[in-house]
Amino acid sequence: MARFSVPTKARLPSSLRVDSSNPAVVKSLNRLSREALIxxxxxxxxxxxxxNAVPYLERKSDEDEIDPDDVYPPCASVQQLxxxxxxxxxxxxxxxxxxxxxxxxxxxxxxSLYQLAMVDFYHLEEHPMSQKWTAYKILPLKxxxxxxxxxxxxxxxxxxxxxxxxxxxxxxxxxxxxxxxIKAHYHFHRPKDLPxxxxxxxxxxxxxxxxxxxxxxxxxGTATNFSSSRTVYLAFPDGSxxxxxxKSQANGPATxxxxxxxxNLIVQGVPKALSRPRERYTxxxxxxxxxxxxxxxxxxxxxxxxxxxxxxxxxxxxxxKKSPLDATLPSPPLSRDSSLSDKxxxxxKPLNSDQRxxxxxxxxxQARFGDxxxxxxxxxxxxxxxxxxxxxxxxVSAEKLGSGKDKGDAPGEAPxxxxxxxxxxxxxxxxxxxxxxEASDSKNPSQWRPTVQITFQGNHVFAGIRQxxxxxIIDGERMPGWMTGEDGVTLGIVKHGRIKGNKGSGL
Amino acid sequence: MDPTxxxxxxxxxxxxxxxxxxxGNTRARKLTAPLHxxxxxxHLRKTLKIECSTILSSPSIQEALISSLNPQPSxxxxxxRPRKPRRSAERDEQLLLARSxxxxxxxxxxxxxxxxxxxAFKVRDPDPSAVDGGHVLGLRFxxxxxxxxxxxxxxxxxxxxxxxxxxxRIHRHTVPPAIPLPGLAARxxxxxxxxxxxxxxxxxxPLPPKQDLERFVKSLRREIMxxxxxxxxxxxxxxxxxxxxxxxLMAADGSLPPNxxxxxxxxxxxxxxxxxxxxxxRNGRLAMDDDGRVVKFMVFGAEGRDWETTRQLxxxxxxVEDVAKMLEEYAxxxx
Numbered sequence: 095m096a097r098f099s100v101p102t103k104a105r106l107p108s109s110l111r112v113d114s115s116n117p118a119v120v121k122s123l124n125r126l127s128r129e130a131l132i133x134x135x136x137x138x139x140x141x142x143x144x145x146n147a148v149p150y151l152e153r154k155s156d157e158d159e160i161d162p163d164d165v166y167p168p169c170a171s172v173q174q175l176x177x178x179x180x181x182x183x184x185x186x187x188x189x190x191x192x193x194x195x196x197x198x199x200x201x202x203x204x205x206s207l208y209q210l211a212m213v214d215f216y217h218l219e220e221h222p223m224s225q226k227w228t229a230y231k232i233l234p235l236k237x238x239x240x241x242x243x244x245x246x247x248x249x250x251x252x253x254x255x256x257x258x259x260x261x262x263x264x265x266x267x268x269x270x271x272x273x274x275x276i277k278a279h280y281h282f283h284r285p286k287d288l289p290x291x292x293x294x295x296x297x298x299x300x301x302x303x304x305x306x307x308x309x310x311x312x313x314x315g316t317a318t319n320f321s322s323s324r325t326v327y328l329a330f331p332d333g334s335x336x337x338x339x340x341k342s343q344a345n346g347p348a349t350x351x352x353x354x355x356x357x358n359l360i361v362q363g364v365p366k367a368l369s370r371p372r373e374r375y376t377x378x379x380x381x382x383x384x385x386x387x388x389x390x391x392x393x394x395x396x397x398x399x400x401x402x403x404x405x406x407x408x409x410x411x412x413x414x415k416k417s418p419l420d421a422t423l424p425s426p427p428l429s430r431d432s433s434l435s436d437k438x439x440x441x442x443k444p445l446n447s448d449q450r451x452x453x454x455x456x457x458x459x460q461a462r463f464g465d466x467x468x469x470x471x472x473x474x475x476x477x478x479x480x481x482x483x484x485x486x487x488x489x490v491s492a493e494k495l496g497s498g499k500d501k502g503d504a505p506g507e508a509p510x511x512x513x514x515x516x517x518x519x520x521x522x523x524x525x526x527x528x529x530x531x532e533a534s535d536s537k538n539p540s541q542w543r544p545t546v547q548i549t550f551q552g553n554h555v556f557a558g559i560r561q562x563x564x565x566x567i568i569d570g571e572r573m574p575g576w577m578t579g580e581d582g583v584t585l586g587i588v589k590h591g592r593i594k595g596n597k598g599s600g601l
Numbered sequence: 602m603d604p605t606x607x608x609x610x611x612x613x614x615x616x617x618x619x620x621x622x623x624x625g626n627t628r629a630r631k632l633t634a635p636l637h638x639x640x641x642x643x644h645l646r647k648t649l650k651i652e653c654s655t656i657l658s659s660p661s662i663q664e665a666l667i668s669s670l671n672p673q674p675s676x677x678x679x680x681x682r683p684r685k686p687r688r689s690a691e692r693d694e695q696l697l698l699a700r701s702x703x704x705x706x707x708x709x710x711x712x713x714x715x716x717x718x719x720x721a722f723k724v725r726d727p728d729p730s731a732v733d734g735g736h737v738l739g740l741r742f743x744x745x746x747x748x749x750x751x752x753x754x755x756x757x758x759x760x761x762x763x764x765x766x767x768x769x770r771i772h773r774h775t776v777p778p779a780i781p782l783p784g785l786a787a788r789x790x791x792x793x794x795x796x797x798x799x800x801x802x803x804x805x806x807p808l809p810p811k812q813d814l815e816r817f818v819k820s821l822r823r824e825i826m827x828x829x830x831x832x833x834x835x836x837x838x839x840x841x842x843x844x845x846x847x848x849x850l851m852a853a854d855g856s857l858p859p860n861x862x863x864x865x866x867x868x869x870x871x872x873x874x875x876x877x878x879x880x881x882x883r884n885g886r887l888a889m890d891d892d893g894r895v896v897k898f899m900v901f902g903a904e905g906r907d908w909e910t911t912r913q914l915x916x917x918x919x920x921v922e923d924v925a926k927m928l929e930e931y932a933x934x935x936x
Contacts, residue, residue, distance in 0.1 A: 251787040256779060258869045333870045334778045396870075398754070398775035405727050409755040410775040417750040418714035418743070422654045423704050462727050575728030580773070591730025 111204030166199025211281035333396030404580025458570030474554030
C-alpha cells in the first residue's frame with residue numbers, strides 16, 4: 095500500500111483493497127450463489143488475475159504467530175488454496191460458508207477493486223435483469239467552422255462514417271474527462287453469451303487514488319467514502335453504433351439528484367471519449383429502456399432488426415430465408431402443410447364461426463406481429479409509456495370501438511376521420527413546420543384533446559398484446575402500429591395514430 | 602396431354618398430389634438411386650413439393666387447367682367421378698388454377714431476383730393509421746457469398762409528405778448498422794421542405810431538394826456489396842491462415858511456433874479492420890479502405906509497438922488478399 099497520498103488525476107488502481115468487513119462488500123458477496131462464489135475464487139487464483147487478487151497466505155517468517163483459534167488457517171501456497179476451492183466445488187455446502195471463507199479467511203486483508211468488479215459482473219450474469227439499460231445512439235457531428243467560437247455543433251446527417259470503438263483508447267480519453275475530485279475504477283468484461291463489451295465504472299469522491307480514497311477519514315475505521323460511491327455500467331454492442339448506459343447505483347444512501355448528475359456526467363463524457371481529432375460524436379437518447387440486454391441487442395444492435403420491428407420482422411428473420419434458385423412456392427403462414435393427408439383436411443372443413451374467428455385472429459396477429467412478440471423469444475420489454483395527443487374519438491368512431499381496452503386506436507380508424515386527418519396534415523405542412531404540432535390545436539377548437547397516458551407493464555408487453563389479439567380481445571386489424579412494438583421505443587408520444595418523430599422512419 | 606387431363610379430372614387436387622408422390626418416387630428412384638436408399642418422410646415431402654411446383658409451372662398443365670374450366674363440362678368427365686359432387690370438383694380445380702397462377706408469379710419473381718441484384722415490390726402497411734393509405738415500396742438487395750444467395754436486405758419506403766406526393770422516405774429497413782444508411786438517405790432522399798440550417802455554410806440558395814431514388818439505390822447497393830466483400834476477405838484470411846496453423850506447423854509438444862497466427866477477427870463495425878493474434882500473444886491490426894487496399898498495419902508486442910515486425914510485414918502495402926500469403930511466409934520464414 096502506498097505510504098503517500100497525493101491528490102492526483104489518475105484512476106484508481108485495480109489492486110487497491112477494500113476492507114473485507116465493509117458492509118457493502120459483504121452485501122455484494124452474499125448476493126451470489128455458492129457455485130458463482132467458488133468459480134469466482136478459482137478465477138482469482140488463476141493466471142494473471144492473481145496480481146490483483148492476492149490471497150492471504152501463511153508467511154514463512156512468522157510461523158510462531160499462527161493463531162490456533164483461526165477458523166480458516168491460511169494456506170501455504172496459491173496452488174494449495176486453488177485445490178481447496180476445487181474440492182469445495184465437488185462437495186455440497188452452504189453459500190455462507192464460502193462467503194465467510196473468502197471474507198474472513200483467504201482475503202481477510204480486504205478485496206481489491208478488481209475483485210469487487212468481478213463480483214458485480216458475476217452477479218450481473220446470474221441476474222441479467224438486475225440492471226436497467228437505456229440505449230443511446232452515437233451520431234457524428236459536423237466539423238466546427240474555422241474561426242467561429244462557441245458554436246453549437248450540429249449532427250451531421252449526411253456523414254457516411256460509422257463510429258468505431260476501441261476500448262483502451264476510449265478509457266484513456268474518458269479518464270481525461272473525469273474531474274480531479276472524483277476517482278474512478280474501470281473494469282471491462284465480456285459476457286459469455288451476448289455480443290457486447292461491458293464496462294463497469296466505479297466512482298468515488300476523493301482526491302486520492304490510494305487506499306485513503308476508500309477509507310475516508312483516517313483512524314475513524316469506517317469507510318465513509320466507500321458508501322458514497324457509485325457504479326455505472328456501459329455496454330458497447332459489437333458492430334453497432336449504439337451504447338447502453340445504466341442508471342448509477344449507490345452503495346449507501348443517496349439523493350436522486352446526485353445519481354442523475356453522475357449519469358449526465360457520463361452521458362456528456364462518453365461522446366467526448368469516443369471522439370477523435372476531426373471526428374466528433376454525440377449521444378442521442380433513443381427512447382428505449384429495458385432490463386433485457388437481449389431486447390436492446392435486437393432493437394439497437396448489430397443485426398437487421400433495428401428498424402424492422404413488429405410485423406416487419408418477417409423481413410429480418412432468418413427463418414424466411416428463401417433463395418431465388420429454389421422455385422417451390424412458399425406456403426403462406428398458418429396454412430395446412432400440403433403434405434397432410436386428406437383425412438385431416440376433411441376434418442378441418444366444418445369450422446364453426448368461433449373457430450373461424452379464432453383462426454382469423456391468429457392470422458391477423460401473425461400479420462401484425464410477424465415473428466416478434468412471442469412469449470418465449472426472450473426479448474421482453476417490461477414497460478411502455480405512451481402519451482396520446484390525438485383528439486378524442488368522435489361519437490361515430492367511438493361507437494365502432496368495441497371495448498375500452500385499446501382506447502388508443504380509435505382516432506385513425508374510421509375512414510372519414512383519417513381522410514380528414516390527411517387533409518389536415520396537408521394543411522399543416524403547407525403552413526411550414528415539418529414537425530406539425532401546435533397549429534392543429536388552434537385549427538380545430540371543437541375537438542377535445544384530453545391528455546391520455548397509457549402504460550403497459552409486464553414481463554413481455556408485446557407478447558401480451560399479441561396474446562390479446564389472438565384471443566380476439568383486441569381487434570388486430572384496427573390496432574395501431576405502435577402497439578405491435580414496431581417503432582422499437584418504450585417511450586413515445588402518439589400523434590395521428592403513430593409515434594411522433596418516428597414518422598415511419600427507422601433511421 | 603389427355604392422360605394427364607383425365608387423371609386430373611378423375612381426382613382433383615388430393616389424388617393428383619398422391620399420384621405425383623408416386624410419380625416423383627419412381628422418377629427419383631430411377632435418377633438418383635443412392636439418395637433413396639434411405640427414404641425419409643421429410644425427403645419425400647420435399648421431393649413432392651419440388652415435383653408439385655415443377656408440374657404446376659409447366660405450360661401444358663396450365664393450358665389443361667384453363668381449358669378444363671372454361672368449356673362446357675362434357676358428360677364423359679362427369680360420369681367418371683360419380684362420388685364427388687360437381688361443385689366441389691370445380692372448386693378444387695379453381696384452387697389448382699389459382700395455385701398455378703401463384704406459382705407462375707413466383708417463378709417470375711425468382712427469375713428477376715436471380716437476374717437483378719436489386720428488385721422492387723409493393724407492400725401494404727398493416728398499421729391502420731399508416732401514412733399514404735399504407736402503400737409501401739419495398740426494395741430487395743440480394744447478396745451472395747461463395748455462390749449462394751444469402752438473406753437479402755430490405756428497405757421499405759413510404760410517402761409521408763402529403764404536400765409532395767412524390768417524395769419518398771425510409772420507413773423500415775433491415776440494413777445492418779455497418780452501412781451508413783442515414784447518411785445515404787440524407788444525401789439522395791432529402792425531405793421536401795428546405796431544412797432550417799443554422800450554420801452559414803452557403804445553404805442560402807432556395808433550390809428545392811430533389812430526390813434521386815436511383816442514385817440512392819446504386820450507392821446503397823455499392824456500400825452493401827463492399828461490406829460483404831470485406832467480410833468475405835476476412836473470412837478467407839481466417840480460413841487460409843487457420844488451415845496452416847492447425848496441422849503442418851504444430852510442434853511435437855502441441856505448441857505452435859511463435860510466428861503463426863492463432864486468431865483472425867473483425868475489429869470494428871464496418872469490418873474495415875482486422876485483428877490478428879500470433880501464437881506468442883503479439884497483436885496486429887490491419888486497416889483497409891473501401892476497395893480492400895491495406896491502408897495501415899501495425900503490430901503490438903508485449904512491450905508496446907513491435908516496429909520490427911511491422912516493418913517486415915508492412916513493406917508490401919497491397920491488397921488484403923496478398924496479406925495472407927505474406928503472413929504465411931513470415932510464419933514459415935523465421936522458424
